[in-house]
Amino acid sequence: MYQTTYHRASSVDEAASLFGKSSEAKFLAGGQTLLPVMKQRLASPSDVIDLGKIKDMIGVEASGDTLTIKAATPHYDVATSDAAKKAIPALAYLASLIGDPAVRYRGTIGGSIANNDPAADYPAGLLALGATVKTNKRSITADDFFKGLFTTALEDGEIITAVSFPVPAKAGYAKMRHPASRFALTAVFVAQTKSGEIRVAATGASQSGVVRVPAIEAALKANWSPSAIDGVTISASGLLSDIHGTSEYRANLIKVMAQRAVAAAG
């Protein structure tokens, strides 16, 4: 790792101000992606500003029809949160599948979505549930937040403080885990909102990162059941292809994972 200067922020305002004073700063949340990248010398921030100890940024709260997960909440705390398990069990389940237990103690929802890895779990949950990303400057809908591989709507120095999820009528998540990396070879989150809208998001599959899957949404709108997806054709065009799976394989996985997710949602 190249030399860097570590700062621990005690508030969101302090973190923003530290960022403004540095030449090339990075925010550090759980560090489960940023630190490995820095160790490989693929990133060399002059300063790292630790958000992990800001008390206002940790916690899970349910109120009415909204579940709010503060940005520096580790995956383990989401997976085991009574509020999350009661309001959106599929989201708590999603958190329980990220990385391994040690990674889940450190990695955070804010870090995951700010990084927007094309095979990360949370982006699928946010997009399918129609979540809203809260920052120190504004609110951004999930539809507007994710902008392709490792790219988001965040501006320089903008800090995610929380994510709020409308509690759905039904939701399910199914993931084909890569057995070594535990990232999604392809995973699909399905949700039926309380107003009856169907939203389906796939991660790990597209060259554009997390995407909605309109063909499956239409099929589930007509008939909310795994068999409704039998006749759907997913094009392999624009899907990822690598040594772990061809684009045709991932196209099929989108269907199969969507069916499993609907079955899990009930």
Place this chain on the structure above:
Amino acid sequence: MSTVKLTVNGKAVAVDVEDRTLLVHLLRDHLNLTGTHVGCDTSQCGACVVHMDGRAVKSCTMLAGQADGASITTIEGIAKGDELHPMQAAFRDNHGLQCGYCTPGMIMSAIDIVHRHNSQGAGGQLDEATVRQELEGNICRCTGYHNIVKAVLDAAGRMKVAQAAE
């Protein structure tokens, strides 16, 4: 350079380190606690697992500064004098290691697994499938895991007995 103040195996320490220093290097190079290993150095193998405030974390994927103010327990800190921790004893009795390189991390992760499952009360009974799933962040290239899983299940029983006795 920064001074990192933390508690390691019950002792308060203050260490001057470069800001880029990883927790594992603070432990190994500055405190000479070389029981915690660096295996893959890419957050995958788990040889570097230590407990931070009771949670099993990968010390190669944390800056030392992030542990400022925390309480760290390493493999050197779990035995009581000459008496091995029940997890260490179970690894020995079940031949849960061959070369031993992954063992410190395995043991620290395994203690955390038992704590999490034993703390769920009587219903928190660890089974083989759960142990195998929960150990996925720890890689062993010798044993094929069979005796490691046996050791963890054995220790889970011993720790429950020890907990009940306290």
